[in-house]
Amino acid sequence: MTRDFDISRARAAGLTAFGRWINFSIDEDRGGLLYALGFEERHIGNPGIRSIHGGVVSSFLELAAQAELSARLRGAPLATATFSIDFMASTRAADMKARARLDRLGRRVAFLEARAWQESEDRPVAAARICIRIAALAEKSTPAP
Amino acid sequence: MTDPKIEDDLSPVIAGMLRSAREFLAHEHSLFRTLGMKPLLVGRGRTSFSLSLPPEFAEETGAIHGGLLTIILDSIMGLTVYTALDELKPIATVNLRIDRLSRAAVGDRVVCSCETSAIVSEVAYVTGKIIAEAGGAMLATGAGAFLVGTKGNVGGSRL
Numbered sequence: 360m361t362r363d364f365d366i367s368r369a370r371a372a373g374l375t376a377f378g379r380w381i382n383f384s385i386d387e388d389r390g391g392l393l394y395a396l397g398f399e400e401r402h403i404g405n406p407g408i409r410s411i412h413g414g415v416v417s418s419f420l421e422l423a424a425q426a427e428l429s430a431r432l433r434g435a436p437l438a439t440a441t442f443s444i445d446f447m448a449s450t451r452a453a454d455m456k457a458r459a460r461l462d463r464l465g466r467r468v469a470f471l472e473a474r475a476w477q478e479s480e481d482r483p484v485a486a487a488r489i490c491i492r493i494a495a496l497a498e499k500s501t502p503a504p
Numbered sequence: 505m506t507d508p509k510i511e512d513d514l515s516p517v518i519a520g521m522l523r524s525a526r527e528f529l530a531h532e533h534s535l536f537r538t539l540g541m542k543p544l545l546v547g548r549g550r551t552s553f554s555l556s557l558p559p560e561f562a563e564e565t566g567a568i569h570g571g572l573l574t575i576i577l578d579s580i581m582g583l584t585v586y587t588a589l590d591e592l593k594p595i596a597t598v599n600l601r602i603d604r605l606s607r608a609a610v611g612d613r614v615v616c617s618c619e620t621s622a623i624v625s626e627v628a629y630v631t632g633k634i635i636a637e638a639g640g641a642m643l644a645t646g647a648g649a650f651l652v653g654t655k656g657n658v659g660g661s662r663l
Contacts, residue, residue: 376562377569401534404579412535413597414578418571439570443601 366392369430372437373422381415383422392430394423396455396475403452411450413485420444420457420473420487427459428469428491435494440468444487453477455484468492511547515590522546522586539576549588549620553580554637559610567607570644573634574602576616577646581630584618585650588628598627598649605642613637626652 366387373383382397396402396411396419404412425437458480459473469491474483510519526543529536540556561572578600585595608614618632628650634643 375564375569376560377571380560381571401538403534406533412575412578413582413600414571414575415535417574417578417600417602418569421571421574422569436565438607439604441601441603442570442574443599445599446597449596 364392364427364430366430368432368434369426372426372429377418378422381419381422383419383426385426391458392427394419394426394457394459394473396457398452398454400452408449409452411452411455413444413446416446416450416455416475416485417442417444417487419455420459420475420485421489423457423459423473423475424471424487424489425491427461427471427473428464428493431461431464432493438492439489440492441490442487444485446485448482448484450477450484456480466493510543511545513548514546514587515548517591518586518589521592535575536579544615545617546587549584550618551580551584551587552615552617554613554615557608557610557612557614562610567609568612570602570604570607573604573608573644574600574646576614576634577602577618577632577644578648580616581618581632581646581648582650584620584630584632585623585628585652588620588623589652593653595628595650595652598651600646600648602644602646604644606636608636608643614643623652628652 369385369392382399384395386393402411402415421442455475455477457473457475459471461471463470471489474486476483538558542554544554545552555576557568561568563569614634615637616634618630621629630648632646
């Protein structure tokens, strides 16, 4: 079976300042891509119960979805259009893993789902749906400076 | 600006908690310190904060990764839930929905304004938006649902 993704392109998508802040990494297993957030103190949202900030979990899953899509495209610029996430269980101050699934790749938009877990994959802590616009970077709606 | 405009329509307990959290948020909380959070308005069920977008959150194009806008909206929407409460209770984010409208550049300052629509059956519904401080471009809008009165350490409630 030929692979339909290129892990080097996925890794390139995570090699940014933000990827380093999240401490984002990618491995290949079971014929797919496995994403990891390496826990850092700066990820803490609630110091009292030492849980990871919900926005950090969100960003991790968004990076996973962007990497999953990048692995299947040849360098097209991507921009997240919409993002939604359900937080299904509390998190703890520890590493987190995720998988992403490309549900539909259209010419202009792609739809993905990404799920994160800490203790075991069958106990997800969060699930996100992400709609990514492909090749949309030139269409900034920001007024010119 | 160092003194938040805490309005007098807040519950005294919540207003006191926010005042005592101010120093912690500004100087000790790792994430919020990085973002240079400055309160513009803190009223009952409505808040507005000015924040910076530091280079740690850049993507390869030099723009800020949109994930930072999610982090900001989750934080300020959660804080806005507190302002609507009569007594201090722990809260937890149930879900978020974020729309990304424009990109922001490293070093830009933004204003995040949020409003609690209602608290029904221990679920608080909040909306929020982030606009660029210079130029006023809308960068992101968001909506969140938060469970009020979750189990856990009240003293460490998510601020």
